[in-house]
Amino acid sequence: MNVLVIHGPNLHLLGRRDPGIYGTATLARLNAGIKKHAAALGFKVRAFQSNSEGRIIDLLTANAAWADALVINPAAYTHYSYAIRDAIEALALPAVEVHLSDISRREPFRRVSVIRPVCLAQFKGEGALSYLKALDYCASIKGK
Ligand code: DQA
Secondary structure, eight states, X not given: OEEEEEEOTTGGGTTTSOXXXXXXXXXXXXXHHHHHHHHHTTOEEXXXXXXXXXXXXXXXXXXXXXXXXXXXXXXXXXXXXXXXXXXHHHHTOOEEEEESSOGGGSOGGGGOOSSGGXXXXXXESSTHHHHHHHHHHHHHHTTO
C-alpha cells in the first residue's frame, strides 16, 4: 500500500513548539517512526510538511494517483479549510485524519474539524501513536 502522509502548518516546529501539548520529538523523528511502522506493515510512504494551504492541495493532487491512502494532520487548517476538505473529497482519496493532541478537549475553535466528514477515521490525542494507529487503520481497509 502507498500512503501519503501530510503534516500541516507549524508542524515543522515540533520539538520546540509547546512541548507540553505536542511533546519534544521533532518532525524528523516523527517521520522516522511513521516510516518504520509503515515498513513493518509493508507500506511505502511519502511524507510532506507544508505551511501553505495551496501547497497542501497541490501535494494532494500530485500524489493522488500514487497514493492508496492519505494520512493527514491538517493542523490549524483542520478547523476552517474547506479548500483542503474539498480537495480530499474531489480526489476521492481514502483519508485518515490525525492529531497529536486531543482537539476535542482543547479550545472551542479546535473542537470543530471541517476535514472529518471527508475522512474515514480520526485518531487524536496520542502523540506519534495517533499516526501509527492511522497506518494500522489503513492496513485494515486495504483491498476494500
Ligand atoms: C494539531 C491540533 C491543531 O488544533 C493545531 O492547530 C495544530 C496541531 C495536533 O496535531 O494536535 O497545529 O493538529
